[in-house]
Amino acid sequence: MDFIISLFAGATNLLIILVLAPLLQGLIKKTKAYWQMRQGPGLFQSYRDLRKLWTKEEVISEHTSWIFLRTPEVVLASTIMAAFVVPNAFGWAPFSGYGDLFWFVASFALGRFFIALAGLDTAGTFGGMGTSRELFVSVLVEPTFLLGLLVLAFLTGSTSLQGIIWGLTNVSIASTPRLLAIIALIIVTIAEMGRIPVDNPDTHLELTMIHEGMVLEYSGRSLAFLNYAEQIKQFILLLLLVNIIWPTTTSNGFGLSAVLIFGQTLIKIALFGLIFATIESITVKVRLFRLPNFLISGTAAAVLSLITFWLTRGRI
Amino acid sequence: MSINTMDSLQQLLIFALAASGLGIVSSSKIRKALNWWTIHAVFLSALILIEALHSKEWETFLVVIVSLGIKAIFIPWLLGNVIKNSHTQWVGELFLTRVSSLVAAGVLTLLAYLITQPLMSLIEPTMRNGLAIAFSLLFYGLLLMIIRKVALVQVLGILLIDNGIFLAGFLLTQGMPILIELGIFFDVLIAALILGVLAKRMIRDYDSLNVDHMNSLKG
Numbered sequence: 001m002d003f004i005i006s007l008f009a010g011a012t013n014l015l016i017i018l019v020l021a022p023l024l025q026g027l028i029k030k031t032k033a034y035w036q037m038r039q040g041p042g043l044f045q046s047y048r049d050l051r052k053l054w055t056k057e058e059v060i061s062e063h064t065s066w067i068f069l070r071t072p073e074v075v076l077a078s079t080i081m082a083a084f085v086v087p088n089a090f091g092w093a094p095f096s097g098y099g100d101l102f103w104f105v106a107s108f109a110l111g112r113f114f115i116a117l118a119g120l121d122t123a124g125t126f127g128g129m130g131t132s133r134e135l136f137v138s139v140l141v142e143p144t145f146l147l148g149l150l151v152l153a154f155l156t157g158s159t160s161l162q163g164i165i166w167g168l169t170n171v172s173i174a175s176t177p178r179l180l181a182i183i184a185l186i187i188v189t190i191a192e193m194g195r196i197p198v199d200n201p202d203t204h205l206e207l208t209m210i211h212e213g214m215v216l217e218y219s220g221r222s223l224a225f226l227n228y229a230e231q232i233k234q235f236i237l238l239l240l241l242v243n244i245i246w247p248t249t250t251s252n253g254f255g256l257s258a259v260l261i262f263g264q265t266l267i268k269i270a271l272f273g274l275i276f277a278t279i280e281s282i283t284v285k286v287r288l289f290r291l292p293n294f295l296i297s298g299t300a301a302a303v304l305s306l307i308t309f310w311l312t313r314g315r316i
Numbered sequence: 317m318s319i320n321t322m323d324s325l326q327q328l329l330i331f332a333l334a335a336s337g338l339g340i341v342s343s344s345k346i347r348k349a350l351n352w353w354t355i356h357a358v359f360l361s362a363l364i365l366i367e368a369l370h371s372k373e374w375e376t377f378l379v380v381i382v383s384l385g386i387k388a389i390f391i392p393w394l395l396g397n398v399i400k401n402s403h404t405q406w407v408g409e410l411f412l413t414r415v416s417s418l419v420a421a422g423v424l425t426l427l428a429y430l431i432t433q434p435l436m437s438l439i440e441p442t443m444r445n446g447l448a449i450a451f452s453l454l455f456y457g458l459l460l461m462i463i464r465k466v467a468l469v470q471v472l473g474i475l476l477i478d479n480g481i482f483l484a485g486f487l488l489t490q491g492m493p494i495l496i497e498l499g500i501f502f503d504v505l506i507a508a509l510i511l512g513v514l515a516k517r518m519i520r521d522y523d524s525l526n527v528d529h530m531n532s533l534k535g
Contacts, residue, residue, distance in 0.1 A: 172324035176331050
């Protein structure tokens with residue numbers, strides 16, 4: 001019986017992520033429009049965009065191989081795979097087991113691997129450029145991502161994301177390793193979402209684009225898949241960040257209090273979306289070769305968080 | 317505030333003290349070094365404030381106010397005036413550049429952890445970092461006095477040494493008698509005043525804060 005309940009809760013969790021991801025995108029776009037003193041598209045424009053792309057005809061270059069054709073499915077599937085291990089508003093993940101923080105990072109890496117190959121596959125100049133930049137960024141981001149999550153794993157004594165979130169309720173927010181890991185993860189989240197100091201999601205200007213460069217050759221249904229995958233990735237990254245900063249855990253998942261906790265988490269995610277959109281509006285994109293400075297500060301925070309963890313907990 | 321949170325906050329502030337000390341060592345301009353010093357003094361006062369909230373003794377609250385007033389408000393104001401009169405922002409990096417002095421400071425931090433190792437068993441486990449970082453602050457101050465050529469940065473070095481000693485004493489005794497604390501603050505105040513006057517005279521006589529000019533007085 002317990003198993004069935006947890007399966008049901010897991011499926012609901014996944015469904016909520018799938019349904020609400022475009023809404024978050026709409027909210028971020030609306031906020032950016034507000035800062036630019038425009039009215040901007042409506043909150044539900046992302047859904048309409050996805051529907052429009054879904055019904056559109058697709059154009060595929062005759063020089064491409066199967067990689068180009070299969071990549072949208074692989075990227076969407078790997079992103080949903082990552083969503084399986086992210087704990088929901090109540091601290092429960094659909095699946096959890098030993099070491100699933102590696103599963104989380106590896107799912108993103110799988111999607112990135114395929115999308116990078118697809119960018120090269122069309123042999124367009126923009127695709128190649130976007131790919132090389134994306135890999136340049138990912139080389140700097142992935143170690144930080146893993147190290148930041150690993151420090152939290154050390155801190156809580158669990159390597160599953162669900163275990164980390166539950167363990168974090170006993171760790172003070174002012175504890176130095178946790179604060180530094182949060183700083184590292186915020187920088188990683190900005191880079192993984194492709195937001196402004198790292199990448200500009202709104203433009204097709206050749207000088208600045210990273211992610212858009214790789215998906216430039218896609219159209220129609222494939223583009224819908226890729227955009228949707230990007231929105232889901234954004235949502236689960238923010239969900240994870242919210243859970244790490246303010247973990248809410250509860251064992252009774254029914255009743256009015258459950259609805260309240262759920263609403264709270266949604267508000268927190270929306271708040272984070274607003275904060276990231278604001279950061280995006282008031283800062284400028286850094287030059288590509290200045291990017292390591294920004295990303296290395298995240299890595300430094302992660303390394304320092306490991307050192308301070310060792311200093312505060314271990315025997316010196 | 318629970319004991320757990322209090323302890324974490326104390327640890328955080330101790331690390332912040334070390335970080336702002338490193339900030340002074342790595343600053344490229346005197347003004348920036350002074351700003352780092354202000355931040356450092358505020359962190360130190362906050363650390364005492366937490367202890368005061370913990371022990372609830374009015375004397376410790378008094379120490380917080382005096383420390384904030386002298387170290388975070390009066391000294392930055394005094395030295396800021398001197399900086400305004402001087403024509404340079406150079407920190408006097410003759411012997412070591414900023415990056416290599418940062419590396420040296422890192423090595424000194426490790427050294428501080430090494431030499432405080434025998435003392436670790438004496439004090440309660442949560443404070444073992446505090447003592448090591450107090451020693452490393454002392455070392456940063458000495459380092460600044462050795463490798464920098466500008467009088468104001470050397471003053472910051474002395475103040476950093478004083479903070480290190482104060483932190484060590486504070487952590488070991490959990491609050492010294494109020495008279496001793498006030499005496500220490502008065503010492504620091506007078507030292508900063510005298511050095512401020514000295515720096516002003518240096519600007520008047522040599523139009524510079526470089527201490528090398530002092531050697532030229534020798535007949």
